[in-house]
Amino acid sequence: MLDHQLAPLDEGITIDQLTVAPYPIYRRLRAEAPVLRVKSVGRTFLTKAADCKWVKDTPEIFSSDDPNTPMKRAFLAHTLMRKDGKEHLAERMAMAPALMPKTIQEVWAPLYRQFADEYLDRLPAGEVVDLHRDLSAPIAARILAHILGIPEATDEQMIFWSQALIDGAGNFGWLPGPFEISDRANAEMDQLLGKAIARVRAEPDRSALSVMVNAENPIAESQIIANIKIAIGGGINEPRDALSTIVYGFLTEPGQLEEVRRTAKWGAAFEEGIRWVAPIQASSRLVMEDVEIRGFHIPKGDTVMTLQASANHDEELFDHPERFDVFRAKNPHQAFGSGPHHCGGAHIARRTVGAIMLEALFERFPNMSLPDPEAVLWRGFGFRGPINLPVRLG
Amino acid sequence: MNITFIAADGTETRIEVAEGESIMRAAVQNDVDGIIGECGGSMMCATCHCYVDDAWADAVGPQEDGESDLLDCAASEVKPTSRLSCQIRMRPELDGLTIHLPEAQL
Numbered sequence: 001m002l003d004h005q006l007a008p009l010d011e012g013i014t015i016d017q018l019t020v021a022p023y024p025i026y027r028r029l030r031a032e033a034p035v036l037r038v039k040s041v042g043r044t045f046l047t048k049a050a051d052c053k054w055v056k057d058t059p060e061i062f063s064s065d066d067p068n069t070p071m072k073r074a075f076l077a078h079t080l081m082r083k084d085g086k087e088h089l090a091e092r093m094a095m096a097p098a099l100m101p102k103t104i105q106e107v108w109a110p111l112y113r114q115f116a117d118e119y120l121d122r123l124p125a126g127e128v129v130d131l132h133r134d135l136s137a138p139i140a141a142r143i144l145a146h147i148l149g150i151p152e153a154t155d156e157q158m159i160f161w162s163q164a165l166i167d168g169a170g171n172f173g174w175l176p177g178p179f180e181i182s183d184r185a186n187a188e189m190d191q192l193l194g195k196a197i198a199r200v201r202a203e204p205d206r207s208a209l210s211v212m213v214n215a216e217n218p219i220a221e222s223q224i225i226a227n228i229k230i231a232i233g234g235g236i237n238e239p240r241d242a243l244s245t246i247v248y249g250f251l252t253e254p255g256q257l258e259e260v261r262r263t264a265k266w267g268a269a270f271e272e273g274i275r276w277v278a279p280i281q282a283s284s285r286l287v288m289e290d291v292e293i294r295g296f297h298i299p300k301g302d303t304v305m306t307l308q309a310s311a312n313h314d315e316e317l318f319d320h321p322e323r324f325d326v327f328r329a330k331n332p333h334q335a336f337g338s339g340p341h342h343c344g345g346a347h348i349a350r351r352t353v354g355a356i357m358l359e360a361l362f363e364r365f366p367n368m369s370l371p372d373p374e375a376v377l378w379r380g381f382g383f384r385g386p387i388n389l390p391v392r393l394g
Numbered sequence: 395m396n397i398t399f400i401a402a403d404g405t406e407t408r409i410e411v412a413e414g415e416s417i418m419r420a421a422v423q424n425d426v427d428g429i430i431g432e433c434g435g436s437m438m439c440a441t442c443h444c445y446v447d448d449a450w451a452d453a454v455g456p457q458e459d460g461e462s463d464l465l466d467c468a469a470s471e472v473k474p475t476s477r478l479s480c481q482i483r484m485r486p487e488l489d490g491l492t493i494h495l496p497e498a499q500l
Binding site: 053056057092093096100101102267271332336337338339340341342344346347350 | 430432433434435436438439440460463466467468469500
């Protein structure tokens with residue numbers, strides 16, 4: 001009987017609590033109930049680092065292909081994010097050349113430097129601005145439009161599409177409103193992608209769209225379009241939230257900023273920022289066979305949720321996990337996930353936000369300050385970061 | 395069976411490895427600095443890059459299918475002896491293997 005004991009069921013935790021202040025909840029769960037069925041979310045929460053990593057690294061048991069999510073409806077397609085095995089690998093590798101360091105070094109990093117200068121030039125020195133809205137979001141949108149091969153899309157379009165797809169994919173209540181908006185976004189993207197495909201066919205470049213369209217054995221055009229969309233949905237929030245989170249970390253820990261400026265450890269600062277508040281906090285996996293985690297029976301057909309947010313604060317791996325500390329000796333965070341679905345944009349993020357933007361920003365505004373840290377609002381359960389960042393530029 | 399890792403600064407670390415275990419996993423489990431293995435061995439991240447010692451190159455063998463594409467992603471210089479350590483599994487003829495570590499993985 002004990003062999004088949006289900007994980008405890010929680011009926012108290014609400015999605016609202018998880019959206020506003022998840023970290024105290026995860027700290028409690030790591031200590032008291034690291035495997036927990038959470039009724040409001042309809043998922044079995046895994047909050048220990050080792051469990052999250054094992055699930056991600058074991059796709060034979062924990063499938064990404066969960067038919068019970070609204071993602072397919074939002075994207076009007078089955079994207080590579082929700083596929084497994086050879087099919088996933090083929091689609092991922094079709095896009096990969098555009099995301100490789102060689103391409104980043106030769107094409108995207110120089111372009112990003114140029115955009116960084118332009119977007120920093122637009123900011124009014126001496127004034128208080130919302131850096132999240134005026135820098136973090138638009139620079140993320142701009143470089144992504146180029147990497148994907150749709151430079152004609154405006155920052156505003158990219159940001160709208162991304163949010164529409166995310167809201168649709170997260171519409172677990174299956175309300176009509178979010179799908180109406182994602183349908184509108186899909187129609188706009190389809191129209192623009194049709195033209196962009198013709199363009200890269202005529203004039204190939206190094207973008208994701210071009211390498212997929214012009215491959216020797218291209219994947220189906222419907223999948224090319226679907227996977228460009230998943231990259232739009234999944235390629236703005238994360239670098240945006242990472243940048244805003246790290247800037248907040250530095251401005252509230254000025255001693256660390258000074259030391260990083262002296263030692264140029266911007267890469268370590270990037271890693272610590274995404275550990276501290278992981279832009280993607282949670283992922284779901286469908287359980288393909290009966291399995292046991294920490295002595296609890298997890299039945300086939302259940303959906304487990306790995307909480308990267310919590311894994312990155314696991315006391316077994318991190319001292320003072322709640323603190324932004326660039327100078328940790330080790331930082332084995334899971335912000336980019338693990339296993340076959342390890343973030344395809346990890347190299348891009350590290351070599352743009354981490355290697356270029358942070359230094360450029362603090363070089364341009366060395367006396368930047370945060371007039372009121374309390375005014376910064378943090379939100380999000382699936383995705384998380386500050387939703388505003390009013391700083392004084394100096 | 396054991397493996398010796400030599401870091402870019404010359405520091406040597408010797409660890410015990412069981413047959414069948416990947417070099418990446420063995421390094422991570424033994425806290426060897428210089429191997430990250432962020433994707434857990436799925437050939438997605440290129441953060442377990444290593445250089446096989448010249449004397450062991452033949453015994454270890456060449457890169458697997460797809461490995462060179464990922465090695466293009468590696469942060470440090472790629473050499474003819476470069477491998478992803480997640481793709482090398484321990485076997486008796488590799489007992490005593492020497493692995494050199496790159497300067498950086500990120």
